[in-house]
Amino acid sequence: MTTPTRGSYWITTFGCQMNKADSERMAGILEGMGYKPGSGEHSADLVLYNTCTIRDNAEQKVYSYLGRQAQRKRTNPHLTLVVAGCVAQQEGESLLRRVPELDLVMGPQHANRLETLLEQVASGQQVVATGEHHILEDITTARRESTVCAWVNVIYGCNERCTYCVVPSVRGKEQSRSPAAIRLEMEELAQRGFKEITLLGQNIDAYGRDLPGITPEGRRQHTLTDLLHQVHDVAGIERIRFATSHPRYFTERLIEACAQLPKLCEHFHIPFQSGDDDVLKAMARGYTVERYRRILERIRERMPDAAISADVIVAFPGESDGQYRRTLALIEEIGFDQVNTAAYSPRPGTPAADWPDQLSEAVKVERLQEINALVERTARRRSERYRGRTEQVLVEGGNPRDPSQRMGRTRTNRLTFFPDPAPSPSPGELASGGIQPGDLVNVRIEEVRAFSLTGVVVR
Numbered sequence: 001m002t003t004p005t006r007g008s009y010w011i012t013t014f015g016c017q018m019n020k021a022d023s024e025r026m027a028g029i030l031e032g033m034g035y036k037p038g039s040g041e042h043s044a045d046l047v048l049y050n051t052c053t054i055r056d057n058a059e060q061k062v063y064s065y066l067g068r069q070a071q072r073k074r075t076n077p078h079l080t081l082v083v084a085g086c087v088a089q090q091e092g093e094s095l096l097r098r099v100p101e102l103d104l105v106m107g108p109q110h111a112n113r114l115e116t117l118l119e120q121v122a123s124g125q126q127v128v129a130t131g132e133h134h135i136l137e138d139i140t141t142a143r144r145e146s147t148v149c150a151w152v153n154v155i156y157g158c159n160e161r162c163t164y165c166v167v168p169s170v171r172g173k174e175q176s177r178s179p180a181a182i183r184l185e186m187e188e189l190a191q192r193g194f195k196e197i198t199l200l201g202q203n204i205d206a207y208g209r210d211l212p213g214i215t216p217e218g219r220r221q222h223t224l225t226d227l228l229h230q231v232h233d234v235a236g237i238e239r240i241r242f243a244t245s246h247p248r249y250f251t252e253r254l255i256e257a258c259a260q261l262p263k264l265c266e267h268f269h270i271p272f273q274s275g276d277d278d279v280l281k282a283m284a285r286g287y288t289v290e291r292y293r294r295i296l297e298r299i300r301e302r303m304p305d306a307a308i309s310a311d312v313i314v315a316f317p318g319e320s321d322g323q324y325r326r327t328l329a330l331i332e333e334i335g336f337d338q339v340n341t342a343a344y345s346p347r348p349g350t351p352a353a354d355w356p357d358q359l360s361e362a363v364k365v366e367r368l369q370e371i372n373a374l375v376e377r378t379a380r381r382r383s384e385r386y387r388g389r390t391e392q393v394l395v396e397g398g399n400p401r402d403p404s405q406r407m408g409r410t411r412t413n414r415l416t417f418f419p420d421p422a423p424s425p426s427p428g429e430l431a432s433g434g435i436q437p438g439d440l441v442n443v444r445i446e447e448v449r450a451f452s453l454t455g456v457v458v459r
């Protein structure tokens with residue numbers, strides 16, 4: 001059967017890895033329907049914004065982009081305009097009232113249904129798909145941005161109720177995929193040449209708790225640890241990572257599995273959000289700083305070189321200077337390899353947004369600047385350990401800024417640059433016969449920076 005040609009599409013993605021993974025699947029669906037990748041959002045026949053509500057500025061950006069597209073649509077009625085992701089889920093019908101030129105508003109749970117929804121649009125409807133939806137097994141082939149590293153969703157949604165977070169209301173209840181479906185997707189990716197898989201979930205430690213089954217020892221049959229054992233030996237996949245971890249549910253068994261299974265990379269992304277127990281309680285995170293410390297101690301006992309990254313929020317409502325200082329102290333004490341920082345931003349519909357003790361913008365900016373400087377210093381200190389060492393690097397491509405260099409990542413996820421002896425035709429491309437994407441090479445590290453390294457290949 002031949003696929004009809006439908007014109008070009010453009011997807012702009014805001015926000016987290018979950019959104020990026022959803023965009024790749026939606027691009028795969030569009031290409032399966034006959035759309036071709038467009039050269040820009042102002043010339044494409046179908047424009048899709050996959051949106052994020054975590055920060056107010058991402059949301060405002062979407063509205064300004066949509067304003068321009070709405071204008072285009074007035075002179076080009078064949079343009080199809082789609083808003084997907086978390087703003088779509090949160091705003092639903094009211095987005096159509098605000099931007100009547102929109103054809104389709106679809107929440108993240110509906111990503112795999114894009115074709116069906118576009119068929120409804122083609123029949124003349126304006127469509128809003130934001131209801132709770134049982135996510136269909138991935139029947140599509142994602143169009144992946146990388147040819148080496150791929151994301152694989154293992155659980156959608158989140159049942160936690162962190163008081164600052166909109167994810168549970170926009171992404172719905174937890175829905176785990178079956179281990180068989182996850183393994184099959186990984187096998188297909190391996191056959192297509194992918195070498196590294198990141199298993200994804202908003203709270204990946206919740207994996208399996210909605211799946212049936214109890215072991216003879218009386219524990220849940222499906223956990224993240226069991227999943228890792230089940231998918232670890234997929235031939236052709238060299239590295240496995242997972243994110244995002246939740247300190248409340250991170251287990252000893254999981255640490256043990258990561259230490260034992262050779263493809264599991266020594267890199268853990270475990271958000272701590274605050275270094276103060278009372279703030280953690282107000283956030284409803286369900287753990288203490290002491291528990292967080294113990295998890296990291298245990299990881300470092302079993303994998304001394306493990307890289308640890310995290311997320312933190314400063315200026316949460318009511319956060320005192322002393323509480324904020326405890327967060328700084330925790331960053332110093334742990335010595336993180338990377339920390340994603342954010343100043344608290346109230347999200348409509350979340351409990352903390354209505355609390356009276358919101359902090360001023362000035363305090364937010366000041367704390368954010370101070371913590372960013374500390375994160376950089378800590379990361380730089382952590383990077384020092386690589387100097388003179390030889391690291392295994394998985395090559396992802398050429399350095400877009402320097403045609404003489406290749407780039408890849410260490411097992412601990414440090415971005416690493418190194419020259420390829422074969423000349424390169426142009427920036428970002430690789431010479432045939434030289435080092436290619438997907439190759440594993442050993443690189444002796446000669447220069448270290450806070451978040452990246454440079455070295456030379458050693459045979």
Ligand code: SF4
Pocket residue numbers: 158159160161162165166167168202203246
């Ligand atoms: S665990 Fe908390 S922060 Fe993470 S997605 Fe769920 S509610 Fe949001």
